[in-house]
Amino acid sequence: MGTAKRQPWVVGVSGASGTPYAASVIRALLAAGEAVDLIVSRAARLTLLDETGISFRDAHWRTDLARWLGTEDRLDDVRYWPAGDFAAGPSSGSYPAKGMLVVPATTGAVAGIALGLSKDLLQRVASVTLKERRPLVVCVRETPLNGVTLKHLVELDAQGAVVLPASPGFYAGGSTVRELVDFVAGRVLDAVDVPHSLYLRWEGELGAAARKPGDGDGDRAEGE
Numbered sequence: 001m002g003t004a005k006r007q008p009w010v011v012g013v014s015g016a017s018g019t020p021y022a023a024s025v026i027r028a029l030l031a032a033g034e035a036v037d038l039i040v041s042r043a044a045r046l047t048l049l050d051e052t053g054i055s056f057r058d059a060h061w062r063t064d065l066a067r068w069l070g071t072e073d074r075l076d077d078v079r080y081w082p083a084g085d086f087a088a089g090p091s092s093g094s095y096p097a098k099g100m101l102v103v104p105a106t107t108g109a110v111a112g113i114a115l116g117l118s119k120d121l122l123q124r125v126a127s128v129t130l131k132e133r134r135p136l137v138v139c140v141r142e143t144p145l146n147g148v149t150l151k152h153l154v155e156l157d158a159q160g161a162v163v164l165p166a167s168p169g170f171y172a173g174g175s176t177v178r179e180l181v182d183f184v185a186g187r188v189l190d191a192v193d194v195p196h197s198l199y200l201r202w203e204g205e206l207g208a209a210a211r212k213p214g215d216g217d218g219d220r221a222e223g224e
């Protein structure tokens, strides 16, 4: 049992608005008992600073990640790779990653992955994930979308990636920011069959989520 091979999900955080989506995905993967390999692009440090006030530092990533996630639980299951480290484990197809989740994904990351640019470790690992035919989820965050990004998204779909816009649904009864964030994170985990309880699933009854006990009373705390 103790010798089981570590097989992580790679979580690539690029510099789009939406760092709470990444935090929710990482927390839920760890809660599900999954290992995580984390890559934070250079631009993502800016969005993280802007959205949370946290300066993410390579040398102190564990402290900074704990602050970002709001917990130190299960951080031993996280391995961090600097975005400039092309010698990192997941940059090779022989590294035993399960797949990759790019959350959130910039239009730049979408372009780089679609075209195979590998301009940083995040893009390199995404290309490796595709060539190894492993699951790749690209949670794009931009609006509106221009024509070239739309073409890149179609290209990613053709290459087998799941294109999953950071677009919360309201049918699950979410009313707080945290619930809407968790809805998107839950759909990311659904795409790779990782169990979670981040949102209420549709069960075929109109209005059911809004009638769940404790829902819709506006008392819940805002997340992130």
Ligand SMILES: Cc1cc2nc3c(=O)[nH]c(=O)nc-3n(C[C@H](O)[C@H](O)[C@H](O)COP(=O)(O)O)c2cc1C
Residues within 6 Å of the ligand: 013, 014, 015, 016, 017, 041, 042, 043, 044, 046, 047, 050, 105, 106, 107, 108, 109, 120, 141, 142
């Ligand atoms: C505060 C902030 C918010 C941004 N939000 C987005 C966004 O939502 N979507 C996007 O595609 N780019 C966004 N950008 C621009 C990207 O960070 C920029 O294009 C960068 O080159 C992407 O690099 P990366 O893909 O290596 O992370 C944002 C930049 C900043 C500073």
